[in-house]
Amino acid sequence: MSGVEHDNSFLMAYLKEKKGIIDEALDRYLPGEENYPPVIFKAVRYSLFAGGKRIRPILCLASAEAVGGGSGESLHSILPVACALELIHTYSLIHDDLPAMDNDDYRRGKPTNHKVFGEGIAILAGDALLTEAFHLMPRRDMMGDVPPELLLTVIHDIAEAAGHFGMVGGQVVDLQSEGKEADRETLYYIHSHKTGAMITASVRAGALLAGAGKDELHALSEYGRHVGLVFQITDDILNIEGDRKLLGKNTGSDASRAKITFPALMGVETSRREARNLVEQSLTDIADFDHRARPLREIARYVIERKS
Amino acid sequence: MSGVEHDNSFLMAYLKEKKGIIDEALDRYLPGEENYPPVIFKAVRYSLFAGGKRIRPILCLASAEAVGGGSGESLHSILPVACALELIHTYSLIHDDLPAMDNDDYRRGKPTNHKVFGEGIAILAGDALLTEAFHLMPRRDMMGDVPPELLLTVIHDIAEAAGHFGMVGGQVVDLQSEGKEADRETLYYIHSHKTGAMITASVRAGALLAGAGKDELHALSEYGRHVGLVFQITDDILNIEGDRKLLGKNTGSDASRAKITFPALMGVETSRREARNLVEQSLTDIADFDHRARPLREIARYVIERKS
Numbered sequence: 131m132s133g134v135e136h137d138n139s140f141l142m143a144y145l146k147e148k149k150g151i152i153d154e155a156l157d158r159y160l161p162g163e164e165n166y167p168p169v170i171f172k173a174v175r176y177s178l179f180a181g182g183k184r185i186r187p188i189l190c191l192a193s194a195e196a197v198g199g200g201s202g203e204s205l206h207s208i209l210p211v212a213c214a215l216e217l218i219h220t221y222s223l224i225h226d227d228l229p230a231m232d233n234d235d236y237r238r239g240k241p242t243n244h245k246v247f248g249e250g251i252a253i254l255a256g257d258a259l260l261t262e263a264f265h266l267m268p269r270r271d272m273m274g275d276v277p278p279e280l281l282l283t284v285i286h287d288i289a290e291a292a293g294h295f296g297m298v299g300g301q302v303v304d305l306q307s308e309g310k311e312a313d314r315e316t317l318y319y320i321h322s323h324k325t326g327a328m329i330t331a332s333v334r335a336g337a338l339l340a341g342a343g344k345d346e347l348h349a350l351s352e353y354g355r356h357v358g359l360v361f362q363i364t365d366d367i368l369n370i371e372g373d374r375k376l377l378g379k380n381t382g383s384d385a386s387r388a389k390i391t392f393p394a395l396m397g398v399e400t401s402r403r404e405a406r407n408l409v410e411q412s413l414t415d416i417a418d419f420d421h422r423a424r425p426l427r428e429i430a431r432y433v434i435e436r437k438s
Numbered sequence: 439m440s441g442v443e444h445d446n447s448f449l450m451a452y453l454k455e456k457k458g459i460i461d462e463a464l465d466r467y468l469p470g471e472e473n474y475p476p477v478i479f480k481a482v483r484y485s486l487f488a489g490g491k492r493i494r495p496i497l498c499l500a501s502a503e504a505v506g507g508g509s510g511e512s513l514h515s516i517l518p519v520a521c522a523l524e525l526i527h528t529y530s531l532i533h534d535d536l537p538a539m540d541n542d543d544y545r546r547g548k549p550t551n552h553k554v555f556g557e558g559i560a561i562l563a564g565d566a567l568l569t570e571a572f573h574l575m576p577r578r579d580m581m582g583d584v585p586p587e588l589l590l591t592v593i594h595d596i597a598e599a600a601g602h603f604g605m606v607g608g609q610v611v612d613l614q615s616e617g618k619e620a621d622r623e624t625l626y627y628i629h630s631h632k633t634g635a636m637i638t639a640s641v642r643a644g645a646l647l648a649g650a651g652k653d654e655l656h657a658l659s660e661y662g663r664h665v666g667l668v669f670q671i672t673d674d675i676l677n678i679e680g681d682r683k684l685l686g687k688n689t690g691s692d693a694s695r696a697k698i699t700f701p702a703l704m705g706v707e708t709s710r711r712e713a714r715n716l717v718e719q720s721l722t723d724i725a726d727f728d729h730r731a732r733p734l735r736e737i738a739r740y741v742i743e744r745k746s
Contacts, residue, residue: 161602166627170602170610225565230557249538250613253561257533257568258602264572265597268590278586282576285593289573294469294478294566302478305558319474 138435141428145183148191152184155209156216159266173247173255174262178220181238185361185429186219186328187212190336192425193350196416199340207274208339211284214263215332218292221259222301222328224252231305264289276339284335291331300324304390312390318359320390325365326358333357333426349415353426356412360433363405366391367398368437405434446743449736453491456499460492463517464524467574481555481563482570486528489546493669493737494527494636495520498644500733501658504724507648515582516647519592522571523640526600529567530609530636532560539613572597584647592643599639608632612698620698626667628698633673634666641665641734657723661734664720668741671713674699675706676745713742 156178163171190212194200200208227234227242228249234242244252267285270278290296300323307316333354337347370393392401412430416423464486471479498520502508508516535542535550536557542550552560575593578586598604608631615624641662645655678701700709720738724731 165603167607167610167614169614170607174602221565225561228558228561230561250536251610253533253536253538254606254610254613256565257529258606260565260568261597261601261606265594265601268594268597270587270590270594278590279578281590282578282586286573286576286578289569289576293569293573294482295473298562298566298569299475299478302475302559302562305562306475306477 138428138432141425141432144192144425144428145188145432148188149184151191151205151209152187152212152216153179156213159210159213160262169247169251170254170258173243173251174258176246177224177237177243177255178217178259180240182216182220184216186215186332189329189332189354189357189426189429190215192429193333193336193354194340195336196350196419196423196426197337197340197342197346198422200336203274204340207272207276208336210266210269210272211281211288211335211339212332214266214288215328215335217259217263217266218288218297219328221256221263222292222297224256224259226301228252231301260292280338284338287334287338288328288331291327296323296327296331297325300327307390310390312395314395317390317392317395321359321362321392322355325362326355329358329361330354346419349418350426353412353415353430356408356415357430357433360405360408360412360430363392363401363408364434364436366393367401367405370398409434446736446740449733449740452500452733452736453496453740456496457492459499459513459517460495460520460524461487464521467518467521468570477555477559478562478566481551481559482566484554485532485545485551485563486525486567488548490524490528492524494523494640497637497640497662497665497734497737498523500737501641501644501662502648503644504658504727504731504734505645505648505650505654506730508644511582512648515580515584516644518574518577518580519589519596519643519647520640522575523596523636523643525567525571525574526596526605527636529564529571530600530605532564532567534609536560539609568600588646592646595642595646596636596639599635604631604635604639605633608635615698618698620703622703625698625700625703629667629670629700630663633670634663637666637669638662654727657726658734661720661723661738664716664723665738665741668713668716668720668738671700671709671716672742672744674701675709675713678706717742 160175160178161171163175165171191200191205191208194204194208223237224243226232227237228244235245236242243255247255264285268281273281292298300320303316304320304324307320330351333350334347337350342350369391392404396404409430413427416426468483468486469479473479499508499513499516502512502516531545532551534540535545536552543553544550551563555563572593576589581589600606608628611624612628612632615628638659641658642655645658650658677699700712704712717738721735724734
């Protein structure tokens, strides 16, 4: 990893293609505003189609590809789960932005859900998205030849990553540590749970649905764990140094709320070095995979180079 | 249905026994405060063990019994789903009580979750409970010989009842209709979705897991739909006339918020008559079932007679 950016035209084309597939599927799965009561579908779609990069669903598909699935018929049986991951991610953003939580007015350059629809509807839009994830996944009619017991395992795994031992736990500690002295253990807990758990679950879900063996699943879980941390460290750095226009939200917001972050704890340069080490680790995790893991490898490098 | 209360010693013993089984299972399934971060487990348990009557899980078990399941080994394979119904119910109470929603300070005689733990943790406790429901249900190790595809159907069905086309939809319309002129159509929508959908889903889940046939499932769904409405009408009447001590919350709170209710729309006496008709309908729905449906029959009568 030199500081020089490598040619990423393969990855850009890959991300664009997959994002298109996910966006189309989400639009197809999610009910429209012609349903009653319109406001809930409007609020859900407002945040769901606010320009998300669909990183979690794409990691799910790329992980399936790495073990020999994720295309053709197999792609279509994985899509509901991939989309459910994005529904859970979007719910978490809506609830995190609430006044009782991070109290953010902007997200991806647009007013946050509660600024547009009010707090009550925003809470309910988050609830609806979380519930819809678990409505979408067990739809047997869309799952092709995925064995039902495997699908149950995936639902269980994703719920574990989203719940009190995963993402919710991370948000709780994040909420409670604002304004307090940062320590490394707490920081790792927050980042590995708040962001890392669902990133890992996304990679695992794709691997499981594509029939990964035990060793492959372990390697991909480790990859997910490391990439998840890189993702959050880069987020922290972008919050300090990023371009407000590219990010679509105010930079410096973490510092103004005395949020516990990697740069606050160890400085920007050490944080960058830590992120580079984690990228190397994630590449080592999947070193035994063949060319079909190329998207996963390129995503790991991309996560650290992204500007938004 | 005369106005005379019938002997309900059978039902009281039944409810007590089943509540004991549910409470024990919930305590066993839900992590304790020794886990990290303690506050989320404390907040979840505060509301989960605040004296709920466990009507939804009990309906689930009683419905399974009505089709010949729900006891012995079969009981244990249904318990995770029965408990998940209570987790979803508890999450909905915590979120409904929030300042941005109904803004209630008391529930079952105790300060509401956000009054004790703050709004941020209360929102997250609700999120954790909803997520845990979908973590608990797909636990194959506890499901005995329930076919995995049947369990997927049940999870899908429950998520549908809890989401934007069910309970969340009902809460959205309830929130939006406060202070507006009540009409019968809106009132039925709110009650059949906010309360009715999950009551029906509880009855259906037990029936499905116990292997109900198509006709049995249809009959029990209708029973659930009618009993769910009785449940809500009685709630509305108790809110006006109930004993504050037995209810553990302030009476008259619906009127002071200009909530749309049955008594507000059609008066207390007509509401009572409507409820009695619905109880009769629910008994007709399951007239073809044998003595094993006795708990369901007694519950239908109990719902209208309850004092809290």
